[in-house]
């Protein structure tokens with residue numbers, strides 16, 4: 248008797264919500280609800296599978312504010328809201344990131360949650376590399392003044408679409424997370440990075456890093472930024488939310504303001520890119536396995 252094959256999942260249809268968060272958390276969350284509703288109801292690519300939010304969408308991106316906005320996970324109001332929205336709109340939601348308070352240690356983390364269309368939390372990533380930089384005449388930022396770093400890579404199953412990896416912003420500068428996610432045993436087809444680059448490092452590295460992670464691993468790389476706060480006195484996010492395909496082409500890109508952009512992630516591009524330029528199969532782990540081995544990594548189970 249022949250066993251019917253499971254139907255192949257269609258292309259993953261996604262929306263990137265590039266919104267600007269202010270000091271009023273209630274207003275930020277109301278904005279999230281209306282942007283997600285608009286993303287779904289005004290989709291230009293048919294029924295959406297997934298909506299993604301930017302880093303720090305419910306609070307200002309400011310070291311001295313993270314604790315004031317921090318919530319418990321999963322009992323806090325933002326987790327509750329995103330769960331309801333995922334269920335109501337029947338989409339996966341990659342919930343950007345929020346400041347999370349861990350009550351057992353009193354530490355604050357920069358945390359991203361992903362929800363299934365049934366409203367369940369299916370992944371939790373705590374930013375693993377904190378953004379501590381100092382560029383003379385550019386920008387100084389020290390997340391570690393108030394945040395603690397997560398200690399795991401994050402890979403999870405996006406239902407019938409397959410596995411994906413997730414990092415937050417500065418995490419994209421560390422190629423190991425994407426490399427681990429895209430190889431055995433996880434074989435992810437995409438990396439998602441909610442991220443808030445700025446007007447100094449954005450022009451320098453945003454596109455370069457997105458395309459590099461895509462080309463290194465021949466996967467999709469998806470970046471979702473807050474909108475720029477033109478005229479504001481706080482942190483100036485770069486904007487330019489985008490998707491890079493497994494060849495490194497940028498297939499969609501937002502501007503700097505509030506905007507929703509759409510993309511279809513066609514998984515059949517992975518084998519095509521890997522056949523055309525077979526770096527995926529040409530890795531010489533016998534030479535560098537001591538540095539980056541396959542499968543030797545702690546991966547988050549939420």
Ligand SMILES: O=C(O)CCC(=O)C(=O)O
Pocket residue numbers: 302377378415416417418420442443444445448449452
């Ligand atoms: O890596 C960068 O240039 C920006 C990183 C950042 O803004 C962040 O990690 O939030």
